[in-house]
Structures are given as structure tokens and as C-alpha cells.
Amino acid sequence: MSTRQRRLRAPEWLQLDNAGKIYPATRSQDWMAIYRLSVTLDEPVDRALLGRALQSTLKRLPTFGYRLRRGLFWFYLEQQSTQPQIQDDAANPCMPLSRGRDGHHMFRVRVHDARIAVEIFHVLADATGTMTFLLTLTAEYLRLRYGPRIPATALVLDLRDKPDPSEWEDSFPKYARQAARPRSEEAAYPLRGTPAERDYLQVVTGMVDTAALAQRARGYGVSVNTYLAAHILQALVDIARQDKSPRRARKPVKLSMPVNLRRYYPSRTLRNFSSYINMPIYQSYGEYTFEDILHQVKHYMGYETGEQLINARFSGNVHAEQSRLLRLAPLFLKSLVLRLMYALTGERYFTSVMSNLGLINLPDGMARRVKRMDFIIGGGRSNPVSIGCVSVNGHTFINFSKTIREATLEQRVFSALVRDGLHVVVESNRRMTG
Amino acid sequence: MSYCVHCGVELAVSERDCPLCGTEVVNPRCAWERPEQLPYPETVDVKDAHIDRRYARQLVAMVMAVPALIVLLVDWVDGGGLRWSPYVVGALVLIYCWVVVPLLFKLSRPYAYVAVDFISLGAYLLLIAAMTGGLNWFVQLVLPLLALCGAALSGAILALRRLEWPLLDRMALCCAILGIFLLLLEVLISLYAGVPVRLAWSIYATIPLDVIALMMLFVERNKRMKQEIRKRLFL
Numbered sequence: 001m002s003t004r005q006r007r008l009r010a011p012e013w014l015q016l017d018n019a020g021k022i023y024p025a026t027r028s029q030d031w032m033a034i035y036r037l038s039v040t041l042d043e044p045v046d047r048a049l050l051g052r053a054l055q056s057t058l059k060r061l062p063t064f065g066y067r068l069r070r071g072l073f074w075f076y077l078e079q080q081s082t083q084p085q086i087q088d089d090a091a092n093p094c095m096p097l098s099r100g101r102d103g104h105h106m107f108r109v110r111v112h113d114a115r116i117a118v119e120i121f122h123v124l125a126d127a128t129g130t131m132t133f134l135l136t137l138t139a140e141y142l143r144l145r146y147g148p149r150i151p152a153t154a155l156v157l158d159l160r161d162k163p164d165p166s167e168w169e170d171s172f173p174k175y176a177r178q179a180a181r182p183r184s185e186e187a188a189y190p191l192r193g194t195p196a197e198r199d200y201l202q203v204v205t206g207m208v209d210t211a212a213l214a215q216r217a218r219g220y221g222v223s224v225n226t227y228l229a230a231h232i233l234q235a236l237v238d239i240a241r242q243d244k245s246p247r248r249a250r251k252p253v254k255l256s257m258p259v260n261l262r263r264y265y266p267s268r269t270l271r272n273f274s275s276y277i278n279m280p281i282y283q284s285y286g287e288y289t290f291e292d293i294l295h296q297v298k299h300y301m302g303y304e305t306g307e308q309l310i311n312a313r314f315s316g317n318v319h320a321e322q323s324r325l326l327r328l329a330p331l332f333l334k335s336l337v338l339r340l341m342y343a344l345t346g347e348r349y350f351t352s353v354m355s356n357l358g359l360i361n362l363p364d365g366m367a368r369r370v371k372r373m374d375f376i377i378g379g380g381r382s383n384p385v386s387i388g389c390v391s392v393n394g395h396t397f398i399n400f401s402k403t404i405r406e407a408t409l410e411q412r413v414f415s416a417l418v419r420d421g422l423h424v425v426v427e428s429n430r431r432m433t434g
Numbered sequence: 435m436s437y438c439v440h441c442g443v444e445l446a447v448s449e450r451d452c453p454l455c456g457t458e459v460v461n462p463r464c465a466w467e468r469p470e471q472l473p474y475p476e477t478v479d480v481k482d483a484h485i486d487r488r489y490a491r492q493l494v495a496m497v498m499a500v501p502a503l504i505v506l507l508v509d510w511v512d513g514g515g516l517r518w519s520p521y522v523v524g525a526l527v528l529i530y531c532w533v534v535v536p537l538l539f540k541l542s543r544p545y546a547y548v549a550v551d552f553i554s555l556g557a558y559l560l561l562i563a564a565m566t567g568g569l570n571w572f573v574q575l576v577l578p579l580l581a582l583c584g585a586a587l588s589g590a591i592l593a594l595r596r597l598e599w600p601l602l603d604r605m606a607l608c609c610a611i612l613g614i615f616l617l618l619l620e621v622l623i624s625l626y627a628g629v630p631v632r633l634a635w636s637i638y639a640t641i642p643l644d645v646i647a648l649m650m651l652f653v654e655r656n657k658r659m660k661q662e663i664r665k666r667l668f669l
């Protein structure tokens with residue numbers, strides 16, 4: 001397909017979606033909201049073929065190739081004709097995009113042995129959108145490498161289809177309603193530690209059998225998500241209770257959990273369309289057993305994930321964006337305000353974040369070749385530990401990514417899983433010299 | 435297959451000790467061996483240098499633009515013309531060039547800062563000259579003087595930046611540049627004053643400078659003397 005035809009299919013430029021608007025303002029050379037999804041195949045990856053697959057994938061999912069530009073009032077995304085090179089993977093994932101290495105691209109594709117990883121700036125898409133991008137790319141790579149075409153599914157798009165405007169719509173204003181919930185919240189207990197080596201995001205991965213995990217969760221009468229969240233909250237509670245600063249220890253620990261809004265609305269967008277719920281445990285009010293925490297997570301999340309409450313939460317952001325005053329402010333002023341707001345409130349409302357992408361169902365032909373998937377959330381700006389989970393082919397991969405040396409949180413979580421009778425294999429990105 | 439005795443987790447083949455608690459795994463049946471393929475490569479991504487200064491630059495420019503606009507407005511409304519406000523605005527621009535540029539811009543070479551400083555100073559003096567009707571004075575004295583100072587300063591920077599040269603050689607070159615600068619300065623002043631060019635005071639300043647420069651060059655090339663001086667003067 002010629003560039004001209006492609007240009008006709010995809011818009012020349014796009015406004016940022018409602019959730020994406022915060023990221024360029026808070027971005028700096030030092031920090032950027034980046035996350036990473038990867039697929040590990042059963043054989044080393046052929047880079048030349050992957051490059052070709054990327055080219056076709058970008059034609060089908062054009063908005064992933066866009067660059068970020070500053071307008072007078074807002075940032076926007078603009079079509080560009082270049083395609084990123086396939087890069088070597090690095091020991092420290094999720095570093096900010098670099099002009100030199102990444103040009104103007106908002107994502108990078110990297111290869112290490114049999115693993116294909118996409119590291120992406122949150123301004124383009126949320127994890128569901130990027131998962132579609134990565135799996136479509138992988139399916140095309142597998143077709144080029146082994147022949148048969150992978151059948152299309154919800155997460156694997158058919159490259160012979162034309163891109164569709166519904167795939168890059170901003171679904172937030174479309175589904176927002178008039179009423180909004182107040183956004184202010186209680187500050188959360190802040191996790192602190194010794195800063196790790198500069199510019200080195202440490203990753204500790206725990207691998208668990210999905211069926212065994214599901215069985216444990218069922219034993220408690222909860223979902224895997226609730227079960228994992230409860231273990232993390234339990235560990236956070238224990239950490240907070242041992243904190244020597246009474247001022248800090250008084251604050252509730254809160255685990256932020258993203259919610260995929262496509263579950264509620266018939267949106268086909270591949271850009272940002274998720275919200276979040278900050279699950280609190282008030283550890284200073286008394287002792288909590290694991291069952292107490294499970295119970296509270298189950299019911300609090302059940303309550304908060306009601307469509308009405310979810311809607312009222314993101315509707316507030318949509319109203320804020322549409323306010324006349326904010327819209328008319330020049331970009332640099334807006335950026336200053338957003339930066340300040342993010343610095344003051346952004347990460348204060350949660351102690352850590354756990355994003356569970358759940359079970360990824362791969363089409364036949366692809367499942368055979370995929371050994372593993374990982375979801376790594378880049379370091380927070382101030383919160384030092386984030387957790388990304390994904391399950392594929394019978395294994396669940398729990399990635400702790402952190403900017404502090406202490407491994408207290410993941411140690412407690414994984415030990416608790418072991419005590420619960422699960423078999424956990426642990427791996428890290430530490431450099432094994434000598 | 436090894437387990438951490440403390441945490442109870444199994445360690446992947448890549449892990450020599452437990453990533454959770456640091457406990458070293460001693461498995462008498464199978465000592466840790468570095469696997470052929472580690473989960474992550476050894477190379478480390480490095481971040482770009484800071485260009486976060488952009489926000490600071492915009493902010494400072496905005497903060498400085500406010501008083502500048504107010505001054506212009508007040509002057510205009512008050513007297514129906516621009517009488518004194520250009521001095522103030524010019525001074526603000528000068529401050530921006532002299533203070534904000536070195537602090538918040540990252541120019542590739544130090545000469546660029548020298549150029550910015552001298553051009554902005556020249557422009558400000560030109561403004562004053564134009565407003566007071568003293569263009570003659572500007573062209574005959576100020577402009578050559580600024581050019582001379584800028585050239586001398588650039589020369590000194592050039593000399594000092596040659597880090598591969600011995601220190602004394604660099605100092606000697608600086609002294610020589612200063613000497614030439616003083617000579618040219620006297621020539622300039624004589625020309626402006628309209629008196630015939632006859633070097634007087636600059637010679638007395640330049641000769642000792644040249645002598646010092648020659649001494650430095652000599653000492654640098656005389657190993658034993660350098661040794662001797664170092665011995666006597668060490669701290």
C-alpha cells in the first residue's frame with residue numbers, strides 16, 4: 001500500500017485522548033510514564049523479519065507510529081513516515097525514550113534472544129492497546145517466519161483489514177456523563193527505600209502455575225486478581241506497621257489497580273481507555289488477618305467497579321479537560337499546572353500499583369510458539385515499586401519493577417504465595433558478573 | 435534446581451543468590467554456573483542529557499516579559515512615546531542574555547556564550563547611543579573595543595581549553611594574549627582621542643607579561659628546574 005493511501009486511511013494528526021493528556025506534561029528527560037510488554041518465543045528472533053513484520057503492523061495500526069508535537073494549546077500526535085529500528089534489549093528496561101536512539105517514536109521494539117519486547121510511552125495507548133499491537137506484530141512475525149497465517153482474534157488483528165477510525169477514537173468523552181465524583185482522596189502510605197543504582201529499573205519476576213493460583217484463589221472464594229491484590233496489600237500493611245515514622249504509618253496503604261473500561265463499553269479503541277481504583281487498607285485502625293484483607297478487597301472492588309462509580313470517576317477528568325479556562329490556557333502554562341498537580345497529588349493517592357492483564361488467550365498456532373509473556377511497569381515518579389501481571393499458556397508472570405534496593409515487598413509477597421502452597425520460580429535482571 | 439532456604443522460592447537458573455533476600459544458594463549437588471543466556475543482556479540503556487531546561491527558560495522569559503510590558507505601557511501612556519522604557523527593557527534583555535543563557539541554555543561551545551554576551555552588550559550600547567544621538571562614539575570606540583575584548587576572551591578560552599597542553603604553556607599563551615590585548619587597547623584609545631599612535635603604558639605592561647610567558651615556557655621545558663620548584667613550593 002502506498003503512503004498516500006495510508007495517509008487517507010489514518011488521520012494526519014490526532015488530539016491526545018483524555019487520559020493521555022497528563023503524560024507529556026509530566027514527562028522529562030529523567031522520567032516518563034513507560035511500560036513494557038514482551039512475548040518470549042520458542043526460538044531466537046530473526047530481526048530482519050521482525051523489522052518487516054513491524055512495517056506491516058504499523059500500516060494496520062498506524063497511530064502507534066505517530067510522534068508527539070506541541071501545539072499552542074495542547075500536545076498532539078502527528079503522523080510520521082519513519083519506522084523505528086529493531087533495537088537490542090537492555091539490562092534496564094523502561095528507560096525514557098531518547099532522541100538519539102528512538103528518534104521521534106513513542107515506542108521501541110527490542111529483541112533479546114527469543115523475546116520481543118515493546119516499550120511504550122503511555123501517551124499512545126494503554127496496556128490493552130499495546131497488547132494488541134504486540135500480539136499483531138508477533139503473529140505477523142510468526143507468519144513471515146513459519147508460513148501459516150495466525151487466525152485473527154480480539155487481540156490479534158488481521159493485517160489485511162483496513163485500519164478503522166474506531167480504533168483511534170478517544171472513548172472517554174464518548175461515554176462520559178454529566179455527573180462526576182470528587183477526585184480528592186486521602187494520601188496513601190508512601191513506600192520508601194534506599195535508591196537503587198541510578199537509571200536502573202530493577203525487575204524481579206515470580207512465575208507461578210496459573211491453574212494452581214486459580215485453585216488457591218477459588219479456595220478463598222475470590223478471583224486471582226483479588227487474591228494477588230490481597231497478598232500485596234498484606235505485605236504493604238506489614239511494612240507500614242513496622243515504619244518508624246508514626247506520621248507515615250498512620251496513612252492507609254493503597255494499591256492502585258487499573259480497570260479496563262472496554263469491559264464496560266463497546267469501545268474498540270486501541271488508545272488509552274482505562275481508569276483505576278485505589279484500594280485502601282487502614283492498617284492503623286487495627287489488626288488485619290489475611291482473610292480480613294481478602295474480604296475487604298473483594299467487596300470494596302466489587303462496589304467500586306460498578307459501572308456508575310467507574311463512569312463518574314472518569315467523567316470528572318473529561319469535564320476538567322473540557323473546561324473553557326483550561327482549554328484557552330497556552331500549552332506551557334497548562335503543562336506547568338499539570339506538572340505541579342501531578343507532583344502534588346499524582347502518586348500520593350496510592351502506595352503501589354498492580355496491573356493485572358489477566359489470562360491472554362492466544363490463537364492456535366501462536367500459543368504453541370509463545371513460552372512466556374511479561375508486563376513491566378516503568379518506575380513511578382515517586383512511588384518506588386510497581387507490579388505487572390500477565391498469564392499465558394498456563395503460567396502467571398508477576399513482575400515487580402522498582403527503583404529501590406530493598407526487596408521487602410516482593411519477598412513478603414512471594415514467600416506468602418509459597419506458604420500458601422504455591423510453587424514460585426524467581427528471576428531478576430541483576431547483572432551476574434563474575 | 436535450587437531453592438532459597440529463607441524464602442522458599444525456586445531460583446531461576448540465572449540467579450546465583452536469592453533476588454528477594456540475598457541469601458546465597460549453596461547447593462552441594464549443583465554449583466551455580468552462569469547460564470549461556472541470561473534473561474536480560476548486560477548492556478545498560480543510558481538516559482539522554484537534560485533538556486528539561488526548556489520549561490525553566492519559558493518561565494523566566496515570561497516572568498521577565500511582564501515587567502518589560504508594564505514599563506513600556508506606562509512610558510507610552512504617560513508621555514505618549516518611548517522615552518526611558520527602552521533602557522529598562524534593554525537591561526532586562528541584557529540580564530536574560532548574561533544570566534539566563536549561561537544557566538539555562540546548553541550551548542555546544544563556550545565561544546557561543548561569549549558571542550551572546552558581547553553581541554547583547556553591543557546591542558544595548560547601540561540602543562543607548564541611538565537614543566542619545568551618540569552613534570559616532572559607538573562606532574569609533576565601543577564597537578572596536580567590544581570586538582577586541584571578545585577576541586581576547588575567546589583566545590584565552592581557546593588557550594585554557596587545550597587540556598592536552600601543559601598547564602604552563604597555556605598560562606604563557608594567556609599572558610601573551612593579554613599583552614597583545616593591552617597593546618591594541620592603547621592603539622584604539624589613541625585613535626579615538628585623535629592623537630598620533632605612540633605606544634607608551636601598554637609597552638610597560640606587555641614586556642613583563644611577555645617575560646613571564648617566556649619564563650613559563652622555559653620552566654615547562656626544563657625538567658630539573660620544574661622539579662626544583664615543585665620541591666620548594668609543595669604544600
Ligand SMILES: [Zn+2]
Pocket residue numbers: 438439440441442452453454455456457
Ligand atoms: Zn530468599
